Amino acid sequence: INNVTISNDAKPPAAVKEEDLDEVNPADASLLMKIIRKGLIETKTDLDIQRKDPNSPLYSVKTFEALHLKPELLRGVYAMGYNNPSKIQETALPTLIADPPQNMIAQSQSGTGKTAAFTLAMLTRVDTAKDFPQVLCLSPTYELAIQTGEVAARMAKFCPEIRIRYAVRGEDIARGTKLTDHVIIGTPGKVLDWSLKFHAFDLSKITVFVLDEADVMIAQQGHQDQCIRLHKHLSKKCQMMLFSATYEKKVMEFAEYIVPSPITIRLKKEEEVLDNIKQYYVRCPNQDIKYQAIANIYGVITIGQAIIFCHTRKTAGWLASKMAQEGHSVGVLSGELTVEQRLAVLDRFREGHEKVLITTNVLSRGIDIEQVNIVVNFDLPVDQTGRADCETYLHRIGRTGRFGKHGIAINLVDSEQSMKVCRDIERHFGKKIMLLDAENSDEIE
Numbered sequence: 001i002n003n004v005t006i007s008n009d010a011k012p013p014a015a016v017k018e019e020d021l022d023e024v025n026p027a028d029a030s031l032l033m034k035i036i037r038k039g040l041i042e043t044k045t046d047l048d049i050q051r052k053d054p055n056s057p058l059y060s061v062k063t064f065e066a067l068h069l070k071p072e073l074l075r076g077v078y079a080m081g082y083n084n085p086s087k088i089q090e091t092a093l094p095t096l097i098a099d100p101p102q103n104m105i106a107q108s109q110s111g112t113g114k115t116a117a118f119t120l121a122m123l124t125r126v127d128t129a130k131d132f133p134q135v136l137c138l139s140p141t142y143e144l145a146i147q148t149g150e151v152a153a154r155m156a157k158f159c160p161e162i163r164i165r166y167a168v169r170g171e172d173i174a175r176g177t178k179l180t181d182h183v184i185i186g187t188p189g190k191v192l193d194w195s196l197k198f199h200a201f202d203l204s205k206i207t208v209f210v211l212d213e214a215d216v217m218i219a220q221q222g223h224q225d226q227c228i229r230l231h232k233h234l235s236k237k238c239q240m241m242l243f244s245a246t247y248e249k250k251v252m253e254f255a256e257y258i259v260p261s262p263i264t265i266r267l268k269k270e271e272e273v274l275d276n277i278k279q280y281y282v283r284c285p286n287q288d289i290k291y292q293a294i295a296n297i298y299g300v301i302t303i304g305q306a307i308i309f310c311h312t313r314k315t316a317g318w319l320a321s322k323m324a325q326e327g328h329s330v331g332v333l334s335g336e337l338t339v340e341q342r343l344a345v346l347d348r349f350r351e352g353h354e355k356v357l358i359t360t361n362v363l364s365r366g367i368d369i370e371q372v373n374i375v376v377n378f379d380l381p382v383d384q385t386g387r388a389d390c391e392t393y394l395h396r397i398g399r400t401g402r403f404g405k406h407g408i409a410i411n412l413v414d415s416e417q418s419m420k421v422c423r424d425i426e427r428h429f430g431k432k433i434m435l436l437d438a439e440n441s442d443e444i445e
């Protein structure tokens, strides 16, 4: 009895120690995700796109028809139950299947449609009149290669003339074999053996090279070296694409080594979008003080550009004409403009003719202008009932801080109601929105 003591101050278990945790092997984690997942992950964020020439057109599609695929391939896509391209596919696919071929690095969390995108791109490039390997896809493990191969086989269901071959453990070929398959999907070691050791196919004849799960791949130093060895034998004309679920520096350095002059696309998670954006609010009790805050902000923009979001066209028009009267050059973009007029306004802004663009929610999504480093919410985004519209906030603020650059978001708070909206947004994203003293605009530099 004496031994049994019931303690009232039972301690919580000691903090979990690192060594008590099971190692999570990234390849296993990735495989599990693929097996467990039922479908696409919905994403509310915009795509972040980086390319050498920001003015080069970049197409995106809303349907698979718009890709002008071979009818058998389109049938395969529909047979898999894909009705429309996912967010990342909308932009990746037209670029990947365009001529001349373009190189691409794409990063997004798993479940966003990367595998389906590159599998389709691979299949469109196969020339079945030629009976040698033309497409090479590297996966970090046996299981992941099989997963990709199964997607490819399903998609090519109505294209029986396309031959797909696994280069993975357990698949062996006799010395002297010359492969006649069009698509090779395998792990780096096996692919090295088949190509450089057994000369079963010619790496210089590969026209599409895919490196999947790059982040998992480089977690093993051996794999990274093998990829680099293979890569050295590819032709300069070979289209290179690399996919990763994460975006660490290590992965991106490797990616840029493997993929020359790429178009890089990223689909960030909601919480990541706000990571490199400093968010502020300014208390502005009336419209004049709001205007004054804008004028102060205009004064401190020495590099870069700002976008100001207003709730209504009327406010946008009012603010623009007031600023113009005071000699500031501003562009205005609102819903009453025709599509041509909107494009003209955007072109002028992109070329730097104006430092500031005033707009309504018409611009809250889909437009990427790299130089924008300040976003101002002249009015905080609210829905029809007057409550915080966090999704619109994310799209607006996401116009800045793109591709790792730092951005600033400033919210003009003019009432107790808008203060509440500001707090609700802060709570929703779990990111601090700090008070900014508009008199002391040095802080935002």
Ligand code: ADP
Residues within 6 Å of the ligand: 037, 038, 039, 040, 041, 081, 082, 083, 084, 085, 086, 089, 108, 109, 110, 111, 112, 113, 114, 115, 116, 117
């Ligand atoms: P990731 O490679 O980014 O992990 P996947 O290409 O494996 O993503 O796609 C995730 C899931 O969504 C898979 O089950 C896949 O079959 C499905 N999927 C992919 N693209 C589409 C689409 N356009 N429409 C519907 N489902 C899709």
